[in-house]
Amino acid sequence: MDSRLLFLLILLPLTGGVFNACFGCRLPRALVALLAIGAIVGSFGVTLLCWPLAAEGTQVTLFTWLASAGLKADIGLFFDPLAATMTLMVTGVASLIHIYAAGYMEHEEDQARFFALLNLFVCAMLCIILADNLLLLFLGWEGVGVCSYGLIGFWYAKSENALAGRKAFIVTRIGDLFFTIALLWLFSLLGTVNIAEINQRATELDPVLLTPLVLLLLGGACGKSAQFPLMTWLPDAMAGPTPVSALIHAATMVTAGVYLLCRLFPLVSLSATGMAVIAAVGALTALYAASCAVAQREIKRVLAYSTMSQIGYMFLAVGVGSVAAAIDHLLVHAFFKALLFMGAGALIHLAGGENDIYKMGGLKQKSPLLFWLFLIGILCLAGAPLSGGFFSMAAIVFAAFTRGDGFLACLWGIGVFTAGLTSFYSFRLLYLVFFGSYRGKKTAHRLSPLLIWTLPPLALFGLFGGLFNLPHFYGGHELLGAWLGSTPAKELPLVTELGLLVLMSLFFVAGWLPAHLLYRNFEVEAESSWRRFLLQGWRFDALYEWLVLRPYRFTARFCFIAGDKGLIDGVVEGLGRTLLHWGGYMRQLATGQLSFYLQGFAWGLLLMVGWLLLKAVV
Amino acid sequence: MIVPFEHLLVLASLLFFLGLMAVLVRRNLIMILIGVEIMLNAAGLVLVGASALWQQVDGQVLVIFLMALTSAEVSISLAMVVYLNHRKQTVDVRAFNELRG
Amino acid sequence: MATYIFYILGIIAVVATAMAITRRNPVHSIIYLVNSFFALAMLFYLLGAPLVAAWEVIIYAGAIMVLFLFIIMMLELSPGERADRQGPGPLQWLPVLLLGAALIGCTLLLLKLDPAGSQNIPTWYASPRDFGYVLFHEYALAIEIVSFQLLFAAVGAFYVGRAGGRKEAGGIK
Known part of the structure; x- marks a missing residue:
């Protein structure tokens, strides 16, 4: 072939x-x-x-x-x-x-x-x-950014959509800047942009330079993958049409950062500090996003935060050195998150264009099939035992645990706790949307069969995706890990492994139970400042506004007033004014009187003759 | 040469100066053109004198060109005078000051 | 003797020119100027340029001055004759008459001195033959250029004249 x-x-x-x-x-x-x-x-x-x-x-x-x-x-x-x-x-x-x-x-x-x-x-x-090579990769990297911008702002007639597109573009651009620097630096160090060659020759690099390089790459990956601290664009990106959210902002583009780190893993893994930072960023983002998802009201924003959180897990996996676990989770996540988003799109149609989950409810009766499909997605997301999400998430948590130093143990704790949170907000979403009575006022739109029948294959892959990389413990062969050629996970004592599984399951249940109690028959939720804090994503937008945008605007204003208006315009206009002033004097020479001009000729003649005379005499 | 060349130059300068005076002093367009003619003739006189001094024909040839040039200049200028007179009903140069800055 | 004639002619030329540029009436100026040009033509002859002298008379004193006169009359630029007066007074015609008489006197004197043009009064002179030889041999290209210039001048004058005639249509575009 x-x-x-x-x-x-x-x-x-x-x-x-x-x-x-x-x-x-x-x-x-x-x-x-x-x-x-x-x-x-x-x-x-x-x-x-x-x-x-x-x-x-x-x-x-x-x-x-x-x-x-x-x-x-x-x-x-x-x-x-x-x-x-x-x-x-x-x-x-x-x-x-x-x-x-x-x-x-x-x-x-x-x-x-x-x-x-x-x-x-x-x-x-x-x-x-x-x-x-990294250059072609960068071309695609920018290409997805542009397409994402165009698609988030697809309904650009509403200015908030256009603004969301712009925000996504600019924030990811900050990450791209880091990536660009890393790319150029790598080229100047190694003289090549070929990925295979870079990976091969990574060991030649000065270990001192490795850490900043890895951190720069992480910066680029953070921008694209909406990780802390460049994560604020993803929830707003939900302004785009739902298929876009499903494709770009859940399944593919946001995983590009993870992919980049995996691709350059031989390079990245050489820096212990870099790896630790990657793991920490992943774990923190996972926790942060999960906590935000708990309070969100818009169905797509819940999913957006959950995406962020799951990608945090993938970063954690890369950070603890398990590419196979990261990719496994990436794949499974892509399937069930696409499923959830597409299901959410169908639900929004079903609720007559409403996307506030507090105004949904009781949709189970309207479309039982959709309920079952969505349930599969939620189970995967929540990490219900034996679903695809469970295996991939467990693999990540195991990997963090097996490395076993204090720092990673801490991250492991965060990961496990976040799993509980994930379970809580997943079921909160499920209960709010499907159970209880319908709280909205809008009438349902007709559902195109295409909206339903594209979901089952995804549900299938999501549910059984874990089987691809089933650890030996369950009688699997870590097929994906072997296919990717990564070293198999360290064997743990049976008791430890069992204990971990039980712990994961416990956290799953610990998340599910409160959701079940609180939201099964939900009527109205009390406002609280704590909830509002989470709803606004820990007020990171306000923080950035205060930390970055205000000084930026101030600087821009300063540059505009002092630099542009004062200096440049001052010089240019001052020059113009001076010339105009002197031109006014010169202008008086142009009287329009022919005899005056002729006098000019005569004086010129006199001068020339005088000069010649002077030369003749002297 | 029947007279010293310097005398001829003095004569030509006198004529040229008179023409220049006409150009500078007179306000009538026609008179200014006449002044130009006088100056050109003074130049022609010098050329012919030089031709005689060095006994070469070239100076005279140049006078022929000068004459052709003058006739061209005069025809154009007089046409302009006619045109300007049409516009303002006068040939006083002070009336034509549209080029004032 | 010829030297004296030269100086006399020079004085005539200067005086005629001075009179020409000081006249208020342009027609009078032209008359004095014609005198001046005649004197110059004689000077050219004395300097050994008979052909140039002839052209001075034909082109300058003849064509160009007549053109000036024609324009002056066409535009009615000279102050009109007053009805109560018979014509120009002696102050106006006497100087030009004297100048003209002096010119004619010089001419006759020159003719008397050298009736056949063989007394070597111009010590050197360019015969029309020599003149034409140089003109059409060494200056052939210049001749062409000058002839083009004349053509352009004719076209330009024609255009300007037409534009002036169509003042109502907006003049020169």
Whole structure:
């Protein structure tokens, strides 16, 4: 099989996107959606077709993109198990979400723009995953940022949507800056941007430089993956259409940071401090986001915070050195989070466009099927024993535990506690939406069958996703870990392992019970300042406003008034005024009188003759 | 040469100066043009004198060109005078001060 | 003797020119100027340029001055003759008459001195033959350029004249 077939992976969505962008508005709506879906499904098919290439890692170069003064960047792909796994997940989830979107966006304007952006997003995401050098990866990295910006602000007529898009773009851009610096630094240190080469030669790097490098990479990953402290954009990004939230802000783009760290793991793992910071950032974000999710009222914001929290787990996994656990959780999370988001979209339709969970309730009667599917998602998210989420989360917590120093034990504690919180807010969501009586006033919209029937495959993968990487303890073989070629987890004594499992299950129940008691027959919730604090995400927005935006605006104002108006305008206008002033004097020379000008000639003649005379005499 | 060249130069300078005076002093466009003619003739006189001094024909040839140039200049200027007179019903240069800054 | 004639002609030229530039009436100026140009033509002859002298008379005193006169009359620039007076007084016509007489006197004197033009009065002179040879050999390109200049001048004058004639239509665009 020709390995250049791999380029079809990227080219298909690119073609679909560009075609829709150029001609989509003149095509019938159904055709636009069909084209977009076809491109992604085609890409999915190619992934399956190319699967055997991944086993020993296939490197393929289409052409040299840049070659100057030591910098050589190819349009080249690297298809190894890690990339293949991610590609399969992205194309698979994206296919389902595209189909779902066709139903969801049925009656929207600008369908062509939507699908073009969605396709381009997949193209850019695949670019990140498959790139064999950091420059191409960066291209995709920026590409997903742009598409995300365009899609969050898709309904740009409402200014808050446009603002949310802008916020996401700017905050991720801060992270991108760190990534750019890291990229350039790596190039200046190693003289190459090729990922495989960087990983190979990482040991040559000065250990002193490694930590800042890893921290810079972490900064980039934090921006894209909405980790502390660059996490404020993700809840606002829910202003976009639900399929976008499902695809970009739950399943794929936000995991790019995790993927980046995994991709450069040989480099990252060399810095112990860096690893510790990664783990700490992950654990803290997990706790922070879970606590915020507890108080959220909008269904999509609950899910957004839960996404943040779950990605925090993935960071924790990378930080404790278990790539397989991170990727496993990434995959499972992608499936069940896409499922939850798409289910949420359907629920919002069902509640007549309402997205406040306090105004939902009793939706179980309206659509039992949706309830069961959503329940699967919630179970996975909450980490119910034997669901996909349970295994992947447990793997992460185990990994943290096995490393066993005091610091990681602390993080392990946070992780376990957060698992309880996760269970609590998941069930709170479930009970508020499906149980009790309907509290809203709006009437339900009709549900397109596409909105329902794209969910079961995701539910299936979410529920059984844990089986891919079933630890030996359960009689599994850690298939994913073996496929990714990572070292198997350290064997723990049976008692410890059992104890940990029981502990996880206990925390799951500890989360579920209060939710069950509090929200099963929910009527109205009392306002409290504590709740408001959580609702506003620990007031981080206000903090950043105070810490960053105000000084920034002040500086900008200062620059505008003192620099631009005072200095530059002063110089320019002062020069103009001076010239004008002197010009006024000069102007009096131009009398318009012919004889005056002729006198000028005469005086000039006199001068010349006088000069000649002087020269003749002297 | 029947006279010293210096005398010829003095004569030409006198004529040139008179022409210049006409140009500077007179307000009538026609008179200014006449002043220009006088100055050109003074220049022609010097050229012919130089031709005689060095016994070369070139000076005279230049006078021919000078004459052609003068006729061209005069035809254009007089056409302009006619046009300007049409616009303002006067040939006084003081009336034409639209170029004042 | 020819030297004296030279100085006399020079004085005539200067006086005629001075009179020309001080006249209020442009027509009078032109008359004095014609005198001045005649004197210059004679000077050219004495300096050995007979052809240039002839052209001075034909082009300057003839064509150009007549053109001036024509324009002055067309635009009615000279102060009108008063009805109560018979014509110009002696103060106005006597000087020009004297100058003219002096010119004619000089001419006759020159003719008397050298009736056949063989007395070597211009010590050197360029025959029209030599003149034409140099003109069309060494200055052929200049001739072409000057002829183009004349053509452009004719076109320009024609255009300006037409634009002036159509003042109502907005003048020169």
